[in-house]
Structures are given as structure tokens and as C-alpha cells.
Amino acid sequence: MAEHQETGSSEGTPAADAYPRKILEYMEGFLISKTLFSACELGVFDVLQASEPPLSAEEISQAVGASLDGTQRLLAACTGLQLLNTHQENRRVLYSNTEQASVYLTRSSPVSLYESIQYSSRTIYLGWHYLTDAVREGRNQYEKAFGVSSNDLFEALYRSDEEMLKFMQLMNSIWNICGKDVITAFDLSPFNIICDVGGCSGALAKHCTSAYPGCTVTIFDLPKVAHTSREHFVTGADQRISFHEGDFFKDTLPEADLYILARILHDWKDERCIELLSRVYKACKPGGAVLLVEALLHEDGSGPVTVQLFSLNMLVQTEGRERTAAQYAALLAAAGFTGVQHRLTGKIYDAVLGHKVT
Template sequence: TTPATDVYPRKILEYMEGFLISKTVFTSCELGVFDVLLAAERPLSAEEISQAVGASLDGTQRLLAACAGLQLLNTHWDNGQVFYSNTEQSRVFLTRSSPLSLCQSIQYSSRTIYLCWHYLTDAVREGRNQYEKAFGVSSKDLFQALYRSDEEMVKFMHLMNSIWNICGRDVVTAFDLMPFKVICDLGGCSGALAKQCTLAYPECTVTIFDLPKVVRVSGEHFVTEADQRISFHEGDFFKDSLPVADLYILARILHDWTDERCIELLCRIYKACKPGSAVLLVEALLNEDGSGPLTAQLYSLNMLVQTEGRERTGAQYAALLAASGFTNIQHRLTGKIYDAVLGHK
């Protein structure tokens, strides 16, 4: 007979509740609970927090209790009344003003990815993304759908930024990129990864090559301090000629596309490269045997729901690079979400 504990499906029940946890975190960020606690500089009661965020007392009490249960808030009891304060992690990652804030990423997860995932069953059945059902926009041109409005584009760019604030340094230092003085970040968005490059390698300059509207929005919303070593170049990397560089970076680009499109893009880079140049891929690598990591496996499902692409193993990326002419291909794991693959010409 099996012991009684084995009969209780603890893990399965946890998984069933996974989306409840996500939405609790999303809502707390959207309401600004963590920001209010940061500004107060002292523990607050549910009443004070509910007034500050403009929410019902009953709803706020329940939300705060759940956040405390998730260890995102500390509780302090005084005269039978409970007061709340941010944990260190919440202060660093869940407040909007923090340089390492994940709030933008969370907002994108809540308002875009969450809606797409509502149609995961359809995506798996049909083998394609679900933009039409989720948002009523055609996904014929992937980035027309992703960037369907300026507001949506700014959200997407903030999402990209927040990840590089946390993982960027690790991926640009996984290999020694010191020899490459002129770097081109293809699809580099608003420049968060480029900034990590210039911090790690004081000698280098980085050109961000992206769609004209991305460059325009970057200028309006993101590029605050004039970094002399980062510049922008408008274009479509599938159609327009690429700037000459010693190193081309493709960070979270190839996972959006089919193998055919990846090879098409890598061949264009290979042609633009002079001998001695290289290409750096930054992606969440799957284990060779497909056993994990779980994050990359889940991201691959997200690629199904949101794009034409998939997450791949180091060997699969190496094969795409080799098919495009690159040699001496290596990959390095960072121990965080994103890893690095380097190929040479």
C-alpha cells in the first residue's frame, strides 16, 4: 500500500494554483502596493495601503495577506493590528523606481502574455501563435503584431530592458569580447544590453540596428543620458544592408523565428562580416537531452503562443551558425536565464 502522503497530489495542486500566484504578484505591482510601502518608509496598515492605492479595504486586506503568504511582504503585529512592509527582494525588484525593477516586465506578462496564454490549447493544436484570437490583430508580420501600438511597443521595450538590467552583464562577459571594438547589436531595441557592453568593455562602441519606429521610440522614451559610445541605425535586418562590425549580437532574436529565417539572417550577417569577426547569440538554452531547464521549456511554449520560433539547445544554435558559414562555435552557460553562443568567421 502507498503511504497516505503519496496520495495527496501536493505538486499538482501547486501547479493548478500557479496562475493565482502570478496574478497576485501582477495585481500588487499594477496597484503600486510595493511603491506605497517604499514611499512610507515605515510599516503600513491595510487601511493606509488601501487608501493610498485607491482600492477596497476588503480586497486590499486579502491581497496583502496573500503577498505575505508568498513572502513578498513582511508582517508586523502591534496591539492586535497587522502592519506590512516590503521584503528586501520586493523593494529591489517590485518597486517602479528601483534600477532593477521588474515592474514593466510584470505588466507585459499580465496584459499581453497572460492573454495569449489563454489560447495555449489552440496554439498547441494548431502549431501557431494566437495574436488574432487574443488581440484581433493579424500575425502575418510578427512585429506588426508585437508593436501594434506605440504604447504596446514601449511596454515590450521596457520588458527587454528589465531583463538585461538583471542578466545583461553575465551574457556579455560569458566570453571575453575585449578584442571586438566595433559591436553591432541587431534588434538591440532601446539599448539596455548595449549599455552592459560599454560598461564591461570601456574600449568598445555599439551600434543598435533596429526598425525605424523602435529607434524613434527609443529616442523619445529611453535614451536619457547621451552615451557617446552607443548609436542607432535604422533598418530591417532581413532586408537592409548591415553596418560593418567586429561583433554582431543577436540577443533573444533567433528564438522568434523558424530555422529557415534564422539561417537567412545569419547568412546576411556572415556576408557582412570580415574574417576575424564573430556573432554572439544570447538565448535561454535548453539542455541537449531536452530535460530542462524548466524556464526554457516554458519559454518555448511562450514562443509557440507569441511568435514563429522556439527555444533551442546549444547544439541546435551551433548547427544554425554552421549552416550559415560560421566556425569555431562554442557556448557558455551563465547559470541565469540567458546563455551565450559565439561563432567566428
């Protein structure tokens, strides 16, 4: 009789040598995230960046004020994740930053993701503890996660001055690494007067004035956001950037040739998006346009997986969702915009442009 091969029973029992590698990787995903978050929070990458020679675990633990045992385990994990390099010297293991860690994980880097990581760790991660509830209920989880009402989305999002600054730092760090790509996805040089609706830290406004020297940009945002932006992000050096304080659902938008809505529409349901876009259309000069900056889903909804995960985050944190280019085009058309086009940047965020003909 031939030897029986383990191919699984008729009831669908997996083969004896089957191994759920992908599922186990997914189960451990949050461990990887928190390892990165904790190493940043402790300042491991900053300490190594400030040191010319590589450092030992003992030296790093003393510098960050952590236990030697815990530091050794954290450094080992960061090495396994290819965030740190190891060097052997006189039987000692020394550590240094990888190139990516130096560029993106140190606070001193001009394109640092440190603040984005802090927001992910201290805000988004806590909210995602209630993802199951968000899916069951179909609404965000601010009340359970942070004990605040979400009747006013931005009152919840900006529930303290500290939280508002953290969010603005998150936005600033994201646009530092991909803002130029979305601003130059289309040639915006014909538009001289630009209004960045919900412009937050002003990072995209800076990219606009850099890429298009002939333009001026007005950042339209809530008074407390505008004040914080002036204090922490937008200095008086660039005279082409100004502020207009207001609520974009309630107050009159300043007249402009081009309106930028970056990571705005994904916060809201379709009805609210059309309401806002209609306000933009009314304020827009004839021949003007609106630029949407969003993470675009494939038209069949099959991906990208990052954007699918972002859409879950919109469920946890906002009233909105991520959408396809066609869905954004439909929202723009409902508000009166025509000739809608989109461009993929190859990075996190993409660009959609709609025009006002008359």
C-alpha cells in the first residue's frame, strides 16, 4: 500500500505541514508598531544620531533613562526590524542608526516622521482599541477612547491645545515627505490666488509658494488652528502666505483661483462633502479649480491595502471614509465642477482636479 500523504482530509483539515505564516505576521503587526513607537518615544534614534561612534546597550540605556535589560531587548528587536545596525568591537555589540532611521526617525531631520509616530502611538493606537465597536456601531469612538463627545468632529479632534498641536505636527510631517508630489501632480501655475481650505500647519502652502513663485496662498482654518500655525509653523518670512480665520461649513470662503482641500473630504459623509464643495464652487472665480488631495482606493476596491486600512481609521476617528477617484469625481460633479482628472503620485496621497468653467 502506498504511503499516505498529508494533504488534508475531506472535511478541510489543513495538511500537517501547513503553516499560517501570513496570519501570524498580521497577528504580530501591532508588536512591530509599538516597538517602533517606543524606540522613538524613548529617544533611541536621537541618541545614536548625536553620537559619532556607535554605542553599546549600556550607554544607550543610560542616555535614555531606561533599564539595561529592557533596552537590550528593544535594541535587538529594532535590529531585527532593520532600524538599527550592529557592530562588533572587543566582544561588545555596538549600535548605530540605519540610513532610514537617521532620515525619518530622528527629531532633528527636516523630513522626520517622529511627530506622526507620536500621534499614531498616543492617539490613533488608543482609538483602534475600539475598532470592533466602530465596525459594529458604524461610528467613531472618541467617547470610549478619550471620554469626549464627537457631535462636533473637530471639537473632539482638537480636544485640547496639546492634542491640536500633535495633530498639526502629524500633518506637517506627512506633507514634508509627500507634499511636493501632490502639489506638482498637476501644473498649477495658471492659478495665482490659492486658498488652502483647512490648511492646518501651512506645510502645503509652503510647497505651493516654492513650486509656483507667482502665487499667493491664504490658509483658511479655525481661529485656534490659525493662531497655533502662526506660532509654531508659519513664520513671517514668506509674505505670500496669509491666514483667514473661519469655519468652512459656516463662514464665507475668500475668493480664489484655486482651492486646495487636502485630507478634508475623507473626514465627512457624502452629503457634507457636497455641501462643502458647493461652498467652494460658489466662492471660486470663473476659470478656477479645486484640488483634492486624498489617498485613492482602486476603482474595484481591491486596494491599496494602506488606503483600505486608512478607511477603517476614518471609521474609528471621523464621519468619513476613503474613496475612489470616480467617487470623488461624482462629489465634484454634484457641486458643479467639470473636467475632473486625477493623478497618482506613487506615494501615500494622490491628487484630483476639478474645474469651474463659468
